[in-house]
Amino acid sequence: MTTTTNTPSMHPPVPTSDLPPGPRMPVGLQTLRAWRATIPFFDAATRRYGPIFTIRALPWGTAVVVNDPELVKEVFTGDPAVYHAGEGNSILAPIVGSRSVLVLDEDEHLQARRTLLPPFHGEAVQAYGRVVEQIVADEISRWPLLEAFPLHPRFRAVTLEVILRAVIGVSDPRRLAALRQVLPECLQISPTIMAMWAMPVLGRVGPWRRFREKLAEANRLLRAEIRERRRDPGLEKREDVLSRLIAAGGDCDDDELRDQIMTLLVAGHETSSTGLAWTFERLLRHPTTLSRARGGDDAYLDAVVQESLRVRPVLPVVLRQLKVPVNLGGYELPAGITVMPAITLMHENPALFDEPSRFKPERFLDGGEGGTYAWIPFGGGRRRCLGAAFASFEMRVVLRTILRSTELRADVPADEPIRNHHITLVPARGARVVKVGWHALPPWPGRRRLTATARRPRGVGAGAL
Numbered sequence: 001m002t003t004t005t006n007t008p009s010m011h012p013p014v015p016t017s018d019l020p021p022g023p024r025m026p027v028g029l030q031t032l033r034a035w036r037a038t039i040p041f042f043d044a045a046t047r048r049y050g051p052i053f054t055i056r057a058l059p060w061g062t063a064v065v066v067n068d069p070e071l072v073k074e075v076f077t078g079d080p081a082v083y084h085a086g087e088g089n090s091i092l093a094p095i096v097g098s099r100s101v102l103v104l105d106e107d108e109h110l111q112a113r114r115t116l117l118p119p120f121h122g123e124a125v126q127a128y129g130r131v132v133e134q135i136v137a138d139e140i141s142r143w144p145l146l147e148a149f150p151l152h153p154r155f156r157a158v159t160l161e162v163i164l165r166a167v168i169g170v171s172d173p174r175r176l177a178a179l180r181q182v183l184p185e186c187l188q189i190s191p192t193i194m195a196m197w198a199m200p201v202l203g204r205v206g207p208w209r210r211f212r213e214k215l216a217e218a219n220r221l222l223r224a225e226i227r228e229r230r231r232d233p234g235l236e237k238r239e240d241v242l243s244r245l246i247a248a249g250g251d252c253d254d255d256e257l258r259d260q261i262m263t264l265l266v267a268g269h270e271t272s273s274t275g276l277a278w279t280f281e282r283l284l285r286h287p288t289t290l291s292r293a294r295g296g297d298d299a300y301l302d303a304v305v306q307e308s309l310r311v312r313p314v315l316p317v318v319l320r321q322l323k324v325p326v327n328l329g330g331y332e333l334p335a336g337i338t339v340m341p342a343i344t345l346m347h348e349n350p351a352l353f354d355e356p357s358r359f360k361p362e363r364f365l366d367g368g369e370g371g372t373y374a375w376i377p378f379g380g381g382r383r384r385c386l387g388a389a390f391a392s393f394e395m396r397v398v399l400r401t402i403l404r405s406t407e408l409r410a411d412v413p414a415d416e417p418i419r420n421h422h423i424t425l426v427p428a429r430g431a432r433v434v435k436v437g438w439h440a441l442p443p444w445p446g447r448r449r450l451t452a453t454a455r456r457p458r459g460v461g462a463g464a465l
């Protein structure tokens with residue numbers, strides 16, 4: 001027997017007979033819960049319906065959420081012609097462009113990914129360490145002393161700068177300044193802005209018009225950078241990702257390079273800055289872990305990063321759109337629906353992680369807990385985050401640089417709540433801290449050592465460290 005249900009108007013009705021059970025609230029309410037309170041919405045659904053359930057929410061329509069390592073493995077290792085991630089990400093196409101690795105599928109995707117991958121390999125990313133360290137050291141020196149401020153916006157500035165300098169390799173000060181000015185607005189892709197994709201007429205007015213103008217300016221600047229780089233006689237010696245892509249001599253034209261560069265900005269900026277904000281939000285509330293991290297080696301710092309991305313994942317889900325019917329978890333799922341491995345649910349599953357709500361980096365040392373299909377902050381399979389090694393390395397370098405030079409305290413002992421911000425999950429108060437001590441590092445030879453330390457300011461919670 002097959003029945004149909006009311007799905008959002010942009011999707012055709014989907015047969016429901018074989019869909020897993022799920023919340024029965026109206027689509028509007030489910031949409032609101034999915035975007036505004038993802039974690040409580042998913043937690044309640046999995047308690048009631050188990051490891052596979054169906055939600056109905058815009059813009060996906062009918063979506064089957066999975067939260068079991070076997071099912072997640074099936075999705076991640078499934079045929080890329082069946083599970084389309086590019087289509088799932090197509091909402092970003094107006095910004096990243098139609099040739100972006102994020103929105104392509106099957107052979108076209110594989111080709112784009114092969115072109116982009118070499119500069120993002122584990123060893124290749126080590127070349128960016130010096131640049132990241134310089135950017136962070138400069139950033140820390142500007143933080144106020146003994147005054148509470150949110151770290152998240154500061155990390156947004158850091159991760160934007162890292163992409164501009166290490167990934168794109170922009171060095172002209174005027175172009176750098178112009179990109180710093182226009183890009184942040186282009187990279188805040190809110191549902192309000194996305195409404196313009198459905199109603200292009202909006203693009204003529206208000207915030208939509210400003211967004212379009214900024215995006216056009218960003219595209220102009222990025223294209224100018226690409227053109228100049230092609231003519232650079234020192235191209236072969238340059239280490240940034242854009243130069244390596246051009247030097248590799250592939251058949252990327254300027255339009256495709258623009259799309260991939262914009263993709264790296266969209267995919268790598270907000271995600272890494274949020275990961276860093278959570279890392280400090282957690283670390284500063286766990287004094288023993290903090291002091292171990294201060295004296296810790298790279299393996300321990302990596303475990304801190306892994307644990308932060310587990311206990312506070314930046315993205316709640318990954319998306320795959322089904323091209324043909326698939327049997328998953330005993331259900332015959334119809335073509336056209338979205339399948340969502342739920343990162344948050346996997347990471348808080350006590351069958352996969354001991355005391356899952358505890359912040360305990362040690363769980364990742366010596367082989368550790370979890371596994372490929374349990375710890376999934378970067379998604380998985382052939383669509384696994386292309387910048388995963390880059391982001392992990394960047395986070396470790398930022399962490400090490402700050403811990404070596406700066407004493408930070410959380411401004412209050414209470415944990416910051418998790419808040420939905422567009423597609424990410426962020427610390428609700430921006431990871432507020434107080435810088436209570438600092439000395440400038442000599443990260444490269446010959447730098448003079450400056451010091452400035454202070455007593456703990458009033459109002460900084462004793463339990464915060």
Ligand code: HEM
Pocket residue numbers: 085101102103113167263264265267268269271272275314315317318319377378379380381382383384385386387388390391
């Ligand atoms: C903590 C930081 C980051 C997190 C949590 C993160 C997470 C993710 C996730 C969940 C996906 C989707 C994977 C899937 O569908 O299975 C993804 C894809 C992607 N990420 Fe990241 N990411 C981060 C940083 C970065 C950085 C720094 C870059 C590049 C500079 C980057 C570039 C990409 C690209 C290009 C894709 C698309 C891959 C494809 O479709 O083949 N990401 N990321």
